[in-house]
Amino acid sequence: MRFDIVTIFPGLFAGIFEHGVIKRAVAGGLVEVLTHDLRDFAHDRHRTVDDRPFGGGEGMVLKPEPLAEALEAIGATAKAERDLARESVVLLSAQGKKFTQATARELAKLDRVVLICGRYEGVDERVNELLADRELSIGDYVLSGGELGAAVIVDATMRLLPGVLGNEASSHFESFGRSEAELVLEEDEAEAGGAPRSTYGSGGLLDYPHYTRPVEFGGLTVPEVLSSGNHELIRRWRRERAIEKTLRNRPDLLEFAVLTEKERTFLRSLDDQIPSSIDRHRP
Numbered sequence: 001m002r003f004d005i006v007t008i009f010p011g012l013f014a015g016i017f018e019h020g021v022i023k024r025a026v027a028g029g030l031v032e033v034l035t036h037d038l039r040d041f042a043h044d045r046h047r048t049v050d051d052r053p054f055g056g057g058e059g060m061v062l063k064p065e066p067l068a069e070a071l072e073a074i075g076a077t078a079k080a081e082r083d084l085a086r087e088s089v090v091l092l093s094a095q096g097k098k099f100t101q102a103t104a105r106e107l108a109k110l111d112r113v114v115l116i117c118g119r120y121e122g123v124d125e126r127v128n129e130l131l132a133d134r135e136l137s138i139g140d141y142v143l144s145g146g147e148l149g150a151a152v153i154v155d156a157t158m159r160l161l162p163g164v165l166g167n168e169a170s171s172h173f174e175s176f177g178r179s180e181a182e183l184v185l186e187e188d189e190a191e192a193g194g195a196p197r198s199t200y201g202s203g204g205l206l207d208y209p210h211y212t213r214p215v216e217f218g219g220l221t222v223p224e225v226l227s228s229g230n231h232e233l234i235r236r237w238r239r240e241r242a243i244e245k246t247l248r249n250r251p252d253l254l255e256f257a258v259l260t261e262k263e264r265t266f267l268r269s270l271d272d273q274i275p276s277s278i279d280r281h282r283p
């Protein structure tokens, strides 16, 4: 898979892609991440890529022409043919749809993603209308540029690609992972592909708490069940802690979480401990 990042600050990405999983994925030829300096597509002496906003107001706006030229120069497919080419052009924007794990899964199916990083007051709206396929926000806050957002999207997406994580199942077990039912469905659909089957996914819950050595730290000991060797007990303990944590930190996720009858009963039993109305969030 190839990522192209169009930015006025290509230098910002230098360190980010030179460590850990991304570095290994790039070195192993699974992922290509290219940065492109938007100023290379300006034609005046000052390499101008921004201009004053029509209608007045604060700040400057990124002009559409250098961005259009950049896309052409890097060989982005014409907008009408992008689906067919398994390609997408993303405009980073605080006004965009929220980028989630589901979006990352969608992007991970593509061959190429081009990320346009805004700066200043933003980007001329015609870039959104004519050049981009989607406008994505990484959260409800305003950043000074799209670069950190682009890095977030590259990281979250590329770690879902086959072969990038050592253990394929890792991305199913963690926070926002899919349920066993979804994984089985996908396996059925991709029958010939022989995707590895995970025994269960997180089913839309947050991840369970993790522990490592030492057994005792700061007066707290690792829960005994984790050293019991009883896999069924450990599995159940982890599911229950995941349900608790999701209820405490992200009750909105419970609406779509896939829970067994027993787990629902457990969730209801938490009503006393966590006084928020769980009925609102019960599927």
Ligand code: SAM
Residues within 6 Å of the ligand: 091, 092, 093, 094, 095, 116, 117, 118, 119, 120, 121, 122, 123, 136, 137, 138, 139, 140, 141, 142, 143, 144, 145, 146, 147, 149
């Ligand atoms: N005037 C814009 C607004 O109020 O929505 C904010 C512009 S922001 C200072 C400059 C650039 O940062 C944006 O064009 C966008 O590319 C990027 N950006 C800011 N917040 C973002 C977010 N939450 N997600 C993704 N990109 C963001």
